Amino acid sequence: MTTAAFIGLGVMGFPMAGHLAKAGLTVRVWNRTSAKSEQWAEDYSGTSCTTIAEAVKGADIILTCVGADKDLKAVYEGDEGILANAQEGAVLVDHTTASAGIAEYLAEAARRNGMGFVDAPVSGGQQGAENGKLTIMCGGSEQDYAKAQPVMEHYARALNLMGPAGSGQKTKMVNQIAIAGLVQGLSEALHFAEQAELDVAKVVDVISKGAAQSWQMENRSGTMIAGEFEHGFAVDWMRKDLGICLEEARKVNASLPVTALVDQFYADVQSMGGKRWDTSSLIQRLRKFR
Known part of the structure; x- marks a missing residue:
């Protein structure tokens, strides 16, 4: 595969597309805000x-x-969308953290159009994207994945x-469920x-x-102690992800009491003005309400 299109140049997509260009692929990019795609070029x-x-x-x-x-529906569907304009035989890869339902929907739509589809949410944050060190969890056929x-x-x-x-999306949900409990546990320990x-x-x-060692302890304890949260994965994004987890849990009859509780704790952080704080800001809630 020599020609790649990358749609969406946020804090993750911008460097990810950059790695493809540095690897020698022919890369074309689009972003809702055109200034971002122009800056990328x-x-x-x-x-x-x-x-x-x-x-x-x-x-x-x-x-x-x-x-x-x-x-995803906005970029995939419609006369100007991906499904209407991509060539037959193309493989569509979605790195968005979204619902399993939308992944299944897009996979079927791609199949009807003679295209492959892989849902491939990532973990590792902005730093992982910039360093080319992301963990990617994929769903799809072996043939599409191999491509x-x-x-x-x-x-x-x-x-x-x-x-x-x-x-892939369901595996990412497992990842976010585990992180939610770990961050709350670390916050309580430090508090x-x-x-x-x-x-x-x-x-x-x-x-x-x-x-007790964890990635969160190794990489976030220092900034948690210092009360520094202007970095990393934002609380708003985490609440979006946990909402997806809780919705899917209801569908598969899984009990997630700790996840539901931590989701509400993040709502408290949002009300404290921490919508864009890193997820490790859960400790601030404990400091405020002690």
């Missing part, structure tokens, strides 16, 4: 397109990274096919250490060598 070797139709025409692989289900895999490897640390369409008048940094140094 200045930073990388590629073409900024004014319409989705222009970007996807003749592309071997089309990658999307937008906001939510409604945004898309070499392209995704340009910005992946790890990627796996988890099952049929929708399986307890503060209230007990311990040297919190020394506490973390000790317990991070044992069973």
Whole structure:
């Protein structure tokens, strides 16, 4: 695959598309805000397109990274959308964190149009995207995945096919459910250490060598202690993701009491003005309401 179209140049899509250009692919990009796609074309070797139709025409692989289900429908459907303008045989790869239902819907629509589809949500945040070290969880056929895999490897640390369409999104839900509990647990631990008048940094140094260790502890405890949250994955985005998790849980009859509780804690953080704070800002809620 030599020609790629990348639709959606947010904090994740912008560097991800950049890795494809640096790898030597012919890359055409489109973003809802044209200034962003024009800036991308200045930073990388590629073409900024004014319409989705222009970007996807003749592309071997089309990658999307937008906001939510409604945004996916906006870029995939309609006379100017991906499905109406991509060539037969193209593989469509969606990196948006969205519902399993929309992934299944788009996979079927792609099949009817003679195209492949892989739902491929990512984990690793902006830093992972910039460093080309994302974890990618994929759903789709083995044939479509095999075509898309070499392209995704340009910005992946790890990627796996988890099952049929929708399986990537469901795996991402597992990821977000686990993170929600971990961040709340770490927040409570650090808050307890503060209230007990311990040297919190020394506490973390000790317990991070044992069973309590986690990625969140290694990468977020320092900024949590310092009260710095202007970085990383925003609370607004996490609430969107947890809403998807809770909706899917109802469909599959899964009980997620801790996830539901943490979702409400994030609502408290939003009401404190922390909509764009990093998800580790859960500790601020404890500091406020102690």
